[in-house]
Amino acid sequence: MKHIISIDISPCHANKIGPQHGFTDIEFKELTKSIKQYHNVLIKEREEKKYGFFELYKDKATHNKIKEISSKFLGQGIENLVILGIGGSALGITALNTALNGTYYNLLSKEDRKGYPRLFVMDNIDPVTFKRMMKLCPPQNTLYNAISKSGETAETMCQLLIVLQELENTVGSEKIKEHLVITTSPRGENAPKSLLHPIADKYGITQLEIPLNVGGRFSVFSPVGLFPSAMLGFDIEALIEGCAEMDTLCSNDSLENNPAYKFAGIHYILDINKGKKISVMMPYSDRLKDIADWYCQLWAESLGKKEDIKGNNIFNGQTPVKALGATDQHSQIQLYREGPNDKIINLISVENQNEVLLVPDILNEISELEYIRGQSMNDLLLAEFQGTKDALTLSQRPVIHINMKEISEFTVAQLLYMLEVATAMAGKLYNVNAFNQPGVEEGKKIARQLMLEIKKNKV
């Protein structure tokens, strides 16, 4: 039995939280029809290769190339893996790393890291952070992975120029290829050029390809996420199996039985009919907190659109919010329970943590500690989850409960793949193009113009 993620939407039903905030049977029935219809559209577009993310897990040639290249670099004594990338180029591997390597991974000894490198994801252009990373990672035992589909991402290219210079000065021009891998769009007559192509050519750098029909936020199972995963020793086959398993689970057109469509459908109906404009993602596990961050990009950038596909102004989009249980019970739950009833709260529980931590049976003289003494931290975390879930229901707040039996390559891939399919379906329901991001261009243009003016004024 491999179905080890389940998703429970019953706490969003009107019979739990009332028809003003929960979905009714009639709404569910109507939604079922829309889902069936859009499922067929998605299937057709998928067959037309409109979206590549669905099929990434099937690309054995790429997986083999990734395994081969990563083995080569791991054999060269790489101690630090540094990702130069932002947005979709950074969030996927950060999510996977936190989930599978846990908090404080970089502080572990090499032995406790099983010989795999530390990971530094440079997803910003903060000079203080970047200088510190360079201090911590001597180029001699560092592998950089520059990721940008177009090679036009200002932040990544700025980082790359600095790193190239540093490599020239330390290992020397000839050996740059032993310390840098480029992940960008494919070569080919019909493919758009990437500014990273001439750089790869100049230094003979290994290049990995992001399929043209895969956008940044859907790229975690492309080489963008899989090459660093292999470098960190993650089980690529198990990641792939997780995707395959979830693809099978999501292949039916039934709102009731398709986890991705459940997630998308309930978000849509509660947004449109009940004014839930905010989608909170709150896992009860430190290891899942960066998956919440990854989700925030996926949901925001895919569905936050001014126009529908016909060009009508709609200013669509739920605002995703990341939270962490139990931590944010002491920060956000006051608002979630007593503030405006404008949120869907996605709670993720994990049944089996990898470790059990017992609370010793001491300080018997303090009777108020009876409920934790001699129990486990694991039990307390699950009880807090349950308490929060029930308290939210008492306040008529809609909760979607995602349960994972454990955290592993297999389950994490399932969760990510499910959320990607959910996002594609949500795009259909909202009638927007979930695969572009026209709103980010203006700021880039202004920044570029400013930089040119600064340069002119310097001369």
Place this chain on the structure above:
Amino acid sequence: MKHIISIDISPCHANKIGPQHGFTDIEFKELTKSIKQYHNVLIKEREEKKYGFFELYKDKATHNKIKEISSKFLGQGIENLVILGIGGSALGITALNTALNGTYYNLLSKEDRKGYPRLFVMDNIDPVTFKRMMKLCPPQNTLYNAISKSGETAETMCQLLIVLQELENTVGSEKIKEHLVITTSPRGENAPKSLLHPIADKYGITQLEIPLNVGGRFSVFSPVGLFPSAMLGFDIEALIEGCAEMDTLCSNDSLENNPAYKFAGIHYILDINKGKKISVMMPYSDRLKDIADWYCQLWAESLGKKEDIKGNNIFNGQTPVKALGATDQHSQIQLYREGPNDKIINLISVENQNEVLLVPDILNEISELEYIRGQSMNDLLLAEFQGTKDALTLSQRPVIHINMKEISEFTVAQLLYMLEVATAMAGKLYNVNAFNQPGVEEGKKIARQLMLEIKKNKV
């Protein structure tokens, strides 16, 4: 000239983004009157010692005690400082540490840390994280600081029992006091009991006091935040001066000249009159990212209230969202520009970073890189900030721009103190009690009950 934080609300004016989304002169004038009136109420309540956070920076006796105790522990070769605390007991020191020690601080060598300990903030009950912390921090050179006002915080007490047992087993019962400091409510006949008092007594543990009129989310300048700050070598005097400076700046009743009232007033008026239900805090500096997190608790827990002070149901509260520039331009800006116009976006820029990182003038053959080549990463970050700010204005999205000349104890304390005063004023404007959190009790009760049932079933 010490005023090195400025706050610009002009991008929220109707003449920039239209009267549907921005405030008008008439609204500003009315708001000015309310602010004057509530200023007098706050002053009066402050004199009555209703809120302690205003005066924390004046408590020299406590500051001296903190300095003395921290010197003693630092002299004992402490290498790791571990905070056992959640919510307000964790967010303040995390914000200060990231701001003043920067990203990857724990990875630095002891020399680069100037001999100060690493910091681990245990703000969750994740067994995997906690076990890893215990592995990384041998009790022999670790100081734990357990923080809970009542000693009834389940998460913190669960952690403390585990740590006490570990200390018993390693350094032994007698030496527990050399590895543990307790921060809790004061002793005294009129003070409520804390469960931490008998524990402090049993082992002779040093105790620091949280004044009764200071709540968790307003406690960063109490021993909750200041003792760990001293242990990390932060300049306590400069933190205090920052508070004092901001207190002076916030002592006038003018909407125009009081930075805290500007922040509170504009948030209030744009929420109530223009439907901006979400407050985004987006600093352009990695070092400020956990201040955004701290703000999220402050704003959410203080203003997210079901009832106004007269007991009428109002379900009040903006939802705070943390973001990070430039990173989240590639994640959230699409939504902020093209999604529902339901947000105020607070952008924080930093004029002088501590480091300058030059982009080398290489790869001249790629003309598209002209705008970054030979410039600095610092310039690019500021240009991206400006580009985002202007692009948001073009989309008629209200922006509050907070500018900091630099990041230091002095400026960071100013920023935090300003946001605390703003929250107190916002409570007045919204007519809610900003200093309680009734909505978090229910979940705690259920969790406690569940834990007792688990225990019963085990027996």
